Amino acid sequence: MSWHIVRGKQKYIILYEDYVDITKLVRELCFHRSLLSLINVGEPDQLASILNKELMGTYIYLSLKVKKTREVLSLLYDLGFSPLDLQVVKEESERAIFCAHCHTVFITDDHPHAVCEKCNITLSVTNHWSTFHHAFLGSFEFEGDSL
Amino acid sequence: MKIPVSVESVAMETNDIKRFRIKHRFNEPLPEIHPGAHILTYLPSNEGVIIRPYSLTNRTTDGRYEIAIKLVQKSRGGSFRWHHSVTVGTELEISFPKNILKPELLGRHHVFYAAGIGITPFLTMLHWCKETGRSFELHYGASIKEECLFYGYLKESFKSETRFYFSRERRKERIDYYCSLQRHPIGTHVYICGPPSFIENIINAAKNLGYPRERIHFEAFRSNQIKTKTSPFKVKIEKKCVPVKEDQVLLDVLNENGLSIPYSCRVGQCGTCEITVKKGDVLHQDSFLTEKEKLSFMLPCVSRGKGLIEIDHNSLNLI
Ligand code: FES
Numbered sequence: 001m002s003w004h005i006v007r008g009k010q011k012y013i014i015l016y017e018d019y020v021d022i023t024k025l026v027r028e029l030c031f032h033r034s035l036l037s038l039i040n041v042g043e044p045d046q047l048a049s050i051l052n053k054e055l056m057g058t059y060i061y062l063s064l065k066v067k068k069t070r071e072v073l074s075l076l077y078d079l080g081f082s083p084l085d086l087q088v089v090k091e092e093s094e095r096a097i098f099c100a101h102c103h104t105v106f107i108t109d110d111h112p113h114a115v116c117e118k119c120n121i122t123l124s125v126t127n128h129w130s131t132f133h134h135a136f137l138g139s140f141e142f143e144g145d146s147l
Numbered sequence: 148m149k150i151p152v153s154v155e156s157v158a159m160e161t162n163d164i165k166r167f168r169i170k171h172r173f174n175e176p177l178p179e180i181h182p183g184a185h186i187l188t189y190l191p192s193n194e195g196v197i198i199r200p201y202s203l204t205n206r207t208t209d210g211r212y213e214i215a216i217k218l219v220q221k222s223r224g225g226s227f228r229w230h231h232s233v234t235v236g237t238e239l240e241i242s243f244p245k246n247i248l249k250p251e252l253l254g255r256h257h258v259f260y261a262a263g264i265g266i267t268p269f270l271t272m273l274h275w276c277k278e279t280g281r282s283f284e285l286h287y288g289a290s291i292k293e294e295c296l297f298y299g300y301l302k303e304s305f306k307s308e309t310r311f312y313f314s315r316e317r318r319k320e321r322i323d324y325y326c327s328l329q330r331h332p333i334g335t336h337v338y339i340c341g342p343p344s345f346i347e348n349i350i351n352a353a354k355n356l357g358y359p360r361e362r363i364h365f366e367a368f369r370s371n372q373i374k375t376k377t378s379p380f381k382v383k384i385e386k387k388c389v390p391v392k393e394d395q396v397l398l399d400v401l402n403e404n405g406l407s408i409p410y411s412c413r414v415g416q417c418g419t420c421e422i423t424v425k426k427g428d429v430l431h432q433d434s435f436l437t438e439k440e441k442l443s444f445m446l447p448c449v450s451r452g453k454g455l456i457e458i459d460h461n462s463l464n465l466i
Pocket of ligand 1: 409410411412413414415416417418419420421433435446447448449
């Protein structure tokens with residue numbers, strides 16, 4: 001798992017799922033002496049009512065499986081959070097890919113190539129991470145001298 | 148491109164603030180504006196054209212612009228001319244409207260902090276917030292009620308969203324930035340306009356509270372009018388040494404000496420007028436250059452020199 005610590009916030013929240021290990025992240029955040037709250041993501045409705053009351057200066061880490069991440073992200077954006085207020089803790093084992101052709105975001109294993117589940121195009125998975133889509137960019141693979 | 152205009156009406160708003168309504172000289176409606184827009188005014192005078200930026204406080208339905216100008220003590224330049232020689236019918240030119248400050252469309256809540264004349268860029272933004280049903284609040288500080296620009300209008304139009312703070316009334320009140328900033332919900336955008344120390348204090352408080360930089364917006368706009376004390380200095384261009392009087396803007400002096408340096412905002416926020424400094428101490432008053440850039444460059448639309456400065460003629464990007 002990878003993340004970076006964003007300093008100087010009043011409060012940090014880690015949104016997590018049972019089967020994701022967050023101990024290392026918790027330990028690092030504890031150093032900062034800011035308020036730290038851990039929320040086990042259950043039903044999005046309950047989550048909304050909790051996070052809706054958050055104030056400026058709050059920063060969220062999402063340590064969730066990719067599918068759940070996408071669900072929670074759209075809820076957070078609806079509540080007024082933006083990529084500036086949160087960070088997705090990246091799981092190495094699975095990846096969300098943004099298809100440059102049809103703009104679908106889909107989840108795949110960590111391969112250098114992936115086939116878009118919607119348009120079936122073969123994409124090469126780049127290192128470009130979109131903080132908006134929370135996915136890696138999958139760009140076209142051109143064969144032979146088609147360019 | 149400039150627009151030929153004339154002054155349609157002049158009204159005294161407070162002891163030292165006048166409101167001017169400007170119309171197109173050929174009676175065409177002036178261009179539509181975005182909330183928070185400002186214009187550059189080109190006012191002819193015996194000493195040449197005086198160029199100053201002013202926020203638009205309103206665009207009337209029939210296409211007139213309104214600006215409010217505070218008479219700066221000791222001014223012999225922009226505000227002095229506007230207060231003492233501009234009357235109904237005065238002809239001048241203006242730029243097309245520009246925006247340094249504009250409301251963030253995706254903001255969940257908008258908070259405006261204004262001090263004194265700093266309220267002017269917010270009037271059109273407040274209006275936009277109200278019209279489009281956005282959540283917003285205004286914190287407005289002035290010395291006394293009589294000095295509070297648009298007091299009646301704000302009280303009437305934005306009663307529940309506005310809080311006034313009068314520092315010299317019997318019940319003295321100042322904006323408690325920390326307290327106020329601590330209460331804003333996630334997704335808030337903060338907008339600040341007022342004297343430099345006011346802007347700086349709020350920015351620092353917001354940063355300390357963990358606000359992302361992108362959520363803090365400000366207009367350092369009137370720095371050349373609010374900073375009361377400026378001193379004359381000299382600028383060396385190639386072999387020529389030119390004096391810059393205390394009420395002159397370096398950019399204008401360079402221009403008068405045949406160096407047409409491009410500019411846009413004229414408030415030290417866009418970087419268009421950047422020049423390279425070869426020698427001398429610069430009093431930087433912009434909010435654009437980084438600390439490292441300030442070692443070699445300056446923005447002559449707002450910044451000044453101390454004693455004698457020398458600029459690099461070869462690196463000038465003239466128009
Ligand atoms: S004109 Fe914009 S910084 Fe000088």
